[in-house]
Amino acid sequence: xxxxxxxxxxxxxxxxxxxxxxxxxxxxxxxxxxxxxxxxxxxxxxxxxxxxxxxxxxxxxxxxxxxxxxxxxxxxxxxxxxxxxxxxxxxxxxxxxxxxxxxxxxxxxxxxxxxxxxxxxxxxxxxxxxxxxxxxxxxxxxxxxxxxxxxxxxxxxxxxxxxxxxxxxxxxxxxxxxxxxxxxxxxxxxxxxxxxxxxxxxxxxxxxxxxxxxxxxxxxxxxxxxxxxxxxxxxxxxxxxxxxxxxxxxxxxxxxxxxxxxxxxxxxxxxxxxxxxxxxxxxxxxxxxxxxxxxxxxxxxxxxxxxxxxxxxxxxxxxxxxxxxxxxxxxxxxxxxxxxxxxxxxxxxxxxxxxxxxxxxxxxxxxxxxxxxxxxxxxxxxxxxxxxxxxxxxxxxxxxxxxxxxxxxxxxxxxxxxxxxxxxxxxxxxxxxxxxxxxxxxxxxxxxxxxxxxxxxxxxxxxxxxxxxxxxxxxxxxxxxxxxxxxxxxxxxxxxxxxxxxxxxxxxxxxxxxxxxxxxxxxxxxxxxxxxxxxxxxxxxxxxxxxxxxxxxxxxxxxxxxxxxxxxxxxxxxxxxxxxxxxxxxxxxxxxxxxxxxxxxxxxxxxxxxxxxxxxxxxxxxxxxxxxxxxxxxxxxxxxxxxxxxxxxxxxxxxxxxxxxxxxxxxxxxxxxxxxxxxxxxxxxxxxxxxxxxxxxxxxxxxxxxxxxxxxxxxxxxxxxxxxxxxxxxxxxxxxxxxxxxxxxxxxxxxxxxxxxxxxxxxxxxxxxxxxxxxxxxxxxxxxxxxxxxxxxxxxxxxxxxxxxxxxxxxxxxxxxxxxxxxxxxxxxxxxxxxxxxxxxxxxxxxxxxxxxxxxxxxxxxxxxxxxxxxxxxxx
Ligand code: ADP
Ligand code: MG
Ligand code: MG
Numbered sequence: 001x002x003x004x005x006x007x008x009x010x011x012x013x014x015x016x017x018x019x020x021x022x023x024x025x026x027x028x029x030x031x032x033x034x035x036x037x038x039x040x041x042x043x044x045x046x047x048x049x050x051x052x053x054x055x056x057x058x059x060x061x062x063x064x065x066x067x068x069x070x071x072x073x074x075x076x077x078x079x080x081x082x083x084x085x086x087x088x089x090x091x092x093x094x095x096x097x098x099x100x101x102x103x104x105x106x107x108x109x110x111x112x113x114x115x116x117x118x119x120x121x122x123x124x125x126x127x128x129x130x131x132x133x134x135x136x137x138x139x140x141x142x143x144x145x146x147x148x149x150x151x152x153x154x155x156x157x158x159x160x161x162x163x164x165x166x167x168x169x170x171x172x173x174x175x176x177x178x179x180x181x182x183x184x185x186x187x188x189x190x191x192x193x194x195x196x197x198x199x200x201x202x203x204x205x206x207x208x209x210x211x212x213x214x215x216x217x218x219x220x221x222x223x224x225x226x227x228x229x230x231x232x233x234x235x236x237x238x239x240x241x242x243x244x245x246x247x248x249x250x251x252x253x254x255x256x257x258x259x260x261x262x263x264x265x266x267x268x269x270x271x272x273x274x275x276x277x278x279x280x281x282x283x284x285x286x287x288x289x290x291x292x293x294x295x296x297x298x299x300x301x302x303x304x305x306x307x308x309x310x311x312x313x314x315x316x317x318x319x320x321x322x323x324x325x326x327x328x329x330x331x332x333x334x335x336x337x338x339x340x341x342x343x344x345x346x347x348x349x350x351x352x353x354x355x356x357x358x359x360x361x362x363x364x365x366x367x368x369x370x371x372x373x374x375x376x377x378x379x380x381x382x383x384x385x386x387x388x389x390x391x392x393x394x395x396x397x398x399x400x401x402x403x404x405x406x407x408x409x410x411x412x413x414x415x416x417x418x419x420x421x422x423x424x425x426x427x428x429x430x431x432x433x434x435x436x437x438x439x440x441x442x443x444x445x446x447x448x449x450x451x452x453x454x455x456x457x458x459x460x461x462x463x464x465x466x467x468x469x470x471x472x473x474x475x476x477x478x479x480x481x482x483x484x485x486x487x488x489x490x491x492x493x494x495x496x497x498x499x500x501x502x503x504x505x506x507x508x509x510x511x512x513x514x515x516x517x518x519x520x521x522x523x524x525x526x527x528x529x530x531x532x533x534x535x536x537x538x539x540x541x542x543x544x545x546x547x548x549x550x551x552x553x554x555x556x557x558x559x560x561x562x563x564x565x566x567x568x569x570x571x572x573x574x575x576x577x578x579x580x581x582x583x584x585x586x587x588x589x590x591x592x593x594x595x596x597x598x599x600x601x602x603x604x605x606x607x608x609x610x611x612x613x614x615x616x617x618x619x620x621x622x623x624x625x626x627x628x629x630x631x632x633x634x635x636x637x638x639x640x641x642x643x644x645x646x647x648x649x650x651x652x653x654x655x656x657x658x659x660x661x662x663x664x665x666x667x668x669x670x671x672x673x674x675x676x677x678x679x680x681x682x683x684x685x686x687x688x689x690x691x692x693x694x695x696x697x698x699x700x701x702x703x704x705x706x707x708x709x710x711x712x713x714x715x716x717x718x719x720x721x722x723x724x725x726x727x728x729x730x731x732x733x734x735x736x737x738x739x740x741x742x743x744x745x746x747x748x749x750x751x752x753x754x755x756x757x758x759x760x761x762x763x764x765x766x767x768x769x770x771x772x773x774x775x776x777x778x779x780x781x782x783x784x785x786x787x788x789x790x791x792x793x794x795x796x797x798x799x800x801x802x803x804x805x806x807x808x809x810x811x812x813x814x815x816x817x818x819x820x821x822x823x824x825x826x827x828x829x830x831x832x833x834x835x836x837x838x839x840x841x842x843x844x845x846x847x848x849x850x851x852x853x854x855x856x857x858x859x860x861x862x863x864x865x866x867x868x869x870x871x872x873x874x875x876x
Pocket of ligand 2: 326
């Protein structure tokens with residue numbers, strides 16, 4: 001039989017064995033720590049495979065497995081010299097979840113298992129600490145009832161809060177044994193009322209319930225949402241760790257805490273953590289009591305602090321990464337409860353990677369591989385302008401850096417709704433819990449009134465790369481009235497605020513921002529990435545401003561310059577409309593002549609900035625009606641220019657109307673019907689080149705791109721037109737011009753007939769937005785209505801407009817690549833469209849052997865890093 005249960009201390013297991021898949025991250029690391037000789041409370045892990053068996057067995061724990069579990073508990077009993085359910089020296093257990101990759105707070109854990117009305121008396125006697133025994137028991141009832149029996153936790157919390165109010169105390173620690181006794185009685189009544197059953201007194205029943213609950217939590221709504229967002233496969237399942245309890249709540253020589261071996265916000269090499277004296281488990285992260293800075297432990301428990309410091313160093317060396325650690329101190333003895341690679345901000349990820357290369361802990365290749373390209377996004381965007389006037393209304397902890405502005409919203413679901421309406425929000429909560437995960441994802445930033453730097457809000461926000469200010473105790477939230485107060489200020493739902501997660505400041509209104517700093521460590525990592533990549537990275541850009549940004553971010557050319565965007569400029573739109581609406585070639589030519597100088601100047605500006613790099617110019621693509629006048633004033637303006645009546649114009653507009661413009665008279669079809677339009681655009685490109693030459697600006701080799709081609713004949717005709725135009729210009733200015741002609745591959749037929757098309761093309765650029773639309777027959781603009789249902793039903797595991805559909809669209813790209821290169825070996829291949837900036841799609845492009853990707857300016861660094869990772873991963 002397959003081995004399904006693994007002891008932490010099992011020295012026989014080999015390192016090479018892919019332990020995280022089977023033991024989950026938490027279990028694997030607990031076993032590793034035990035092997036390193038660190039103090040880990042004895043325990044064992046039930047393999048992730050059992051999670052699968054559990055679901056197959058109608059969500060029941062197979063009884064054979066439970067027998068094995070009981071067997072293993074006997075082993076723990078021997079080591080700890082305690083007995084599970086014993087009436088003189090009871091063993092208590094923690095039952096903990098743990099999947100392959102950490103999903104902080106997403107699944108359930110139950111502590112103090114094995115307590116009941118009788119064992120609690122034994123525990124009291126054994127430890128001579130009645131308060132501790134009762135505190136532990138009430139915690140078990142709370143956790144177990146919530147997690148296993150489904151009783152909402154607020155029923156218990158309210159009882160505690162009310163009791164404290166009547167007693168006139170603030171902290172839980174001020175409650176004594178008899179206080180908890182009373183509360184335990186009340187708690188049990190709640191359980192009886194809500195579940196119609198007594199709180200289970202049989203410790204084996206408790207154990208079985210807890211194990212099942214952990215498996216069930218794998219499919220809780222919040223865990224599912226988290227997996228969707230982070231692309232964690234549903235079939236991985238969770239392991240269950242069963243471990244001896246150690247107690248941080250036995251008195252003042254006890255504590256519990258969490259720590260990072262480096263600062264997860266800035267990346268600085270310093271111990272960063274929090275702890276609470278006389279507390280247990282979730283108290284630190286739950287934000288119910290405000291924890292102390294771990295550094296102060298050097299005074300209060302200095303021996304333990306020194307021991308921790310040594311362990312941090314050992315673990316960093318072992319895992320060669322920054323660790324996120326959980327520990328408990330029981331009567332001055334340290335116990336390690338968890339270690340894992342810690343979540344960090346983008347800024348910290350970069351600093352830590354660079355520092356670790358300097359410390360010779362990792363190589364620069366590993367450094368490049370370690371940084372998630374997606375998180376760079378937060379670094380590339382503007383930060384608050386220091387000079388801007390700010391109306392600071394509160395401050396809290398700088399929990400996750402970056403600035404965000406948006407409308408104040410108090411509920412996660414509301415934030416999600418507003419995101420669908422493209423509105424920016426700041427989610428404001430007393431504290432967040434895993435149920436808020438959807439809203440945290442939807443909001444631009446998160447503000448909480450309670451909780452430390454390691455609170456749920458802080459950890460999740462850092463993981464998401466979202467700005468967060470936590471524990472801003474100045475703000476008083478009133479959920480009912482939908483407002484918060486801070487000093488004299490009242491901020492209502494919908495009011496705009498700005499938060500700065502780097503400084504912890506909360507400001508009224510929208511504060512202006514400035515450009516990010518991408519020098520230093522950032523540019524170092526980027527230069528390493530550039531060394532390791534094969535794919536070139538270009539940008540999609542049609543304005544001088546964007547082109548400049550992209551070059552600063554390291555773009556190696558323009559992969560898509562959409563000329564139609566240049567048509568919308570206020571000064572020329574009238575001429576554009578004139579061109580479209582004119583009935584005669586004559587009129588059209590005269591309108592085009594007016595647009596030419598503008599268009600030429602646009603190219604000149606862009607060529608200057610791109611200085612020697614390739615620029616792909618796409619000829620006019622969208623259906624003409626996009627440019628048509630809509631208001632009466634606009635209609636009269638064009639009518640006057642064209643010497644036509646308003647009603648004439650209106651009937652022309654009706655003529656131009658299309659049932660399905662996406663598949664209508666657009667792309668190269670326009671070039672076939674109205675060659676003079678493409679001719680004008682080519683003239684503008686070539687004359688700009690001539691001018692560059694005259695001004696001694698390093699020449700750009702333009703790549704003229706013909707959109708929406710599906711047949712070889714289309715590109716043949718239009719290539720002729722380009723060549724003819726070029727010849728005319730060369731003659732007119734008696735100079736030579738170098739240029740390429742190519743096409744977008746964005747229709748399935750073009751991909752399939754790539755061999756014929758390549759005869760007339762120097763390059764292909766995969767327009768994956770349209771190619772995805774036309775391959776699936778799904779319009780991107782309308783897919784919003786059902787995309788969620790498709791993801792929900794696992795028809796799509798990712799939105800194909802975000803990450804390339806490798807099996808369909810990707811297959812077409814591969815076909816076109818092969819067939820195209822068969823015809824023309826030198827064919828240059830690239831991808832433009834949203835996918836060019838998506839790391840997963842970039843990995844595909846590397847595998848498909850494309851030459852370059854092209855993405856929006858702000859994604860250029862992300863693409864550079866992703867391209868390096870794609871190459872390194874392929875080589876492995
Ligand atoms: P999560 O994955 O949500 O972090 P954990 O399984 O780590 O859940 O449990 C949460 C907390 O419970 C831990 O941080 C620790 O404080 C406490 N805990 C877990 N196991 C034990 C144990 N054996 N003894 C004492 N406390 C424990
Ligand atoms: Mg934990
Ligand atoms: Mg297109």
